[in-house]
Amino acid sequence: MRIPPLLGFLLAMAACATNERAEPQPTPPSIDDLLSADSAPKPFPPDAERARAELQPTGGSGVEGTVDFTRLGDGIRVVAFVRGLDDGLFALHIYEGHIHEGGSCGGHGGHFNPSGASHGGPESADGRRHAGDLGNIRSERGRARYDRIDTVLRMDGMDSIVGRVVAIHTGQDDLNTQPSGGSGDIAACGIIEAR
Amino acid sequence: MWRQRAIFLLIGLGVGIAAGWLFFFSEPPTTPLESQGALEELEEQLQNARASFERLQPPTSAEENSLRRPETLPYSAHLEIADSLGVEPVTGEDDISRYLRSGDLVPLVENEFYTVTVLEHSAPFVTPAMKALLDEIGRRFQAGLGEHRLPAYRFTISSATRTAALQADLRAGNRNAAPGTSSHEYGMSVDVVNFRYAYAQAETDLIDVRDDELSERINTQLAETYRAYGGLYWDHLFGLMTRVLGGLQREDQALVLLEAEQPVFHITVTQ
Numbered sequence: 001m002r003i004p005p006l007l008g009f010l011l012a013m014a015a016c017a018t019n020e021r022a023e024p025q026p027t028p029p030s031i032d033d034l035l036s037a038d039s040a041p042k043p044f045p046p047d048a049e050r051a052r053a054e055l056q057p058t059g060g061s062g063v064e065g066t067v068d069f070t071r072l073g074d075g076i077r078v079v080a081f082v083r084g085l086d087d088g089l090f091a092l093h094i095y096e097g098h099i100h101e102g103g104s105c106g107g108h109g110g111h112f113n114p115s116g117a118s119h120g121g122p123e124s125a126d127g128r129r130h131a132g133d134l135g136n137i138r139s140e141r142g143r144a145r146y147d148r149i150d151t152v153l154r155m156d157g158m159d160s161i162v163g164r165v166v167a168i169h170t171g172q173d174d175l176n177t178q179p180s181g182g183s184g185d186i187a188a189c190g191i192i193e194a195r
Numbered sequence: 196m197w198r199q200r201a202i203f204l205l206i207g208l209g210v211g212i213a214a215g216w217l218f219f220f221s222e223p224p225t226t227p228l229e230s231q232g233a234l235e236e237l238e239e240q241l242q243n244a245r246a247s248f249e250r251l252q253p254p255t256s257a258e259e260n261s262l263r264r265p266e267t268l269p270y271s272a273h274l275e276i277a278d279s280l281g282v283e284p285v286t287g288e289d290d291i292s293r294y295l296r297s298g299d300l301v302p303l304v305e306n307e308f309y310t311v312t313v314l315e316h317s318a319p320f321v322t323p324a325m326k327a328l329l330d331e332i333g334r335r336f337q338a339g340l341g342e343h344r345l346p347a348y349r350f351t352i353s354s355a356t357r358t359a360a361l362q363a364d365l366r367a368g369n370r371n372a373a374p375g376t377s378s379h380e381y382g383m384s385v386d387v388v389n390f391r392y393a394y395a396q397a398e399t400d401l402i403d404v405r406d407d408e409l410s411e412r413i414n415t416q417l418a419e420t421y422r423a424y425g426g427l428y429w430d431h432l433f434g435l436m437t438r439v440l441g442g443l444q445r446e447d448q449a450l451v452l453l454e455a456e457q458p459v460f461h462i463t464v465t466q
């Protein structure tokens with residue numbers, strides 16, 4: 001069908017006006033993106049007030065426990081109880097990985113680091129730690145407790161920790177070695193799930 | 196012909212004005228002298244800081260002993276004050292939740308005055324009065340540093356409110372822990388580490404360097420060195436903290452006990 005010139009001009013003007021007002025649209029995922037979706041972030045759960053990770057032993061370590069996250073004002077209270085560790089300090093990290101099929105926390109990626117900072121510890125200055133750098137948990141007589149209000153972690157929006165992996169390591173985080181603190185293998189891990 | 200001459204004249208005039216504008220109003224390029232100046236400024240600031248730290252005296256024996264037994268009040272006085280002014284002893288997480296809702300306890304979160312370590316035998320909550328005292332300690336501590344032309348440092352809190360279960364657990368693993376009920380169970384006491392001070396980076400500390408890359412390197416070096424000074428001169432910072440806490444004790448705002456078995460000030464708010 002042939003469009004009269006005046007009508008075509010008006011339609012073109014209307015289209016331009018609409019485009020000027022519209023927000024930029026996100027680029028749709030490519031086929032490659034979709035094929036590699038297993039390693040891509042999964043849709044976020046709704047904002048959470050509370051979340052918990054049940055730590056399961058890896059490789060027969062016998063280490064297990066829980067890590068609870070509770071929103072408190074501008075911070076997140078992190079309380080961990082862990083059993084089965086030798087006495088000493090052991091690294092506790094949140095990884096960027098998301099929920100995997102079957103609930104596995106394998107393929108967890110690097111430390112959760114939405115701001116692109118270097119590795120550090122929970123008391124490091126602003127911009128000098130990954131969000132997932134929770135530091136060390138001390139085990140005495142086979143039991144370990146960690147309690148701290150963290151002002152870097154989030155349980156809402158794109159930087160939410162919900163759905164990511166929290167892990168305890170076989171060694172101490174030296175809070176310095178890049179990018180992982182030289183803290184050894186993973187002794188136990190779990191997925192942070194909203195409660 | 197005259198038109199061509201006029202055009203050349205105008206072009207020449209324009210080029211001249213542009214060159215003059217650039218000469219007078221553009222920023223001069225970075226020179227090695229500026230780099231050298233920045234390095235000299237860095238060294239001068241660090242030298243001044245070292246001298247200021249040396250002038251900030253560690254505690255005298257008299258100052259330190261005034262916060263130790265037998266010159267300061269015993270632990271039982273802390274417990275008595277906490278029992279009369281604090282919340283009912285916190286038995287567990289349910290009590291903490293209830294006290295948070297009522298406002299009798301508030302979260303203890305790091306701020307410009309202090310950091311809070313990972314707590315192993317306590318929970319990060321205190322009464323509002325304790326929170327106000329901690330902020331006052333921080334204000335006085337940083338004011339004291341400012342008087343000595345030193346950058347700001349934060350002190351470190353290593354223990355806050357304990358539930359009965361956490362206190363029992365601590366006692367099981369630490370024979371030095373006080374027997375019976377602890378003043379920590381009332382939300383009125385904290386422990387402050389006497390040797391850990393964290394540099395609190397501030398905009399005003401930055402050295403103004405024109406070149407961005409050099410600025411990053413110079414100011415990173417400055418911050419790293421100030422951080423290291425927190426450990427190197429910890430006893431000088433300990434001296435200032437001893438004097439700040441001694442003053443607050445004399446003003447009846449706090450009870451302070453420099454513990455013999457642990458490197459901490461045990462502090463109880465009294466108002």
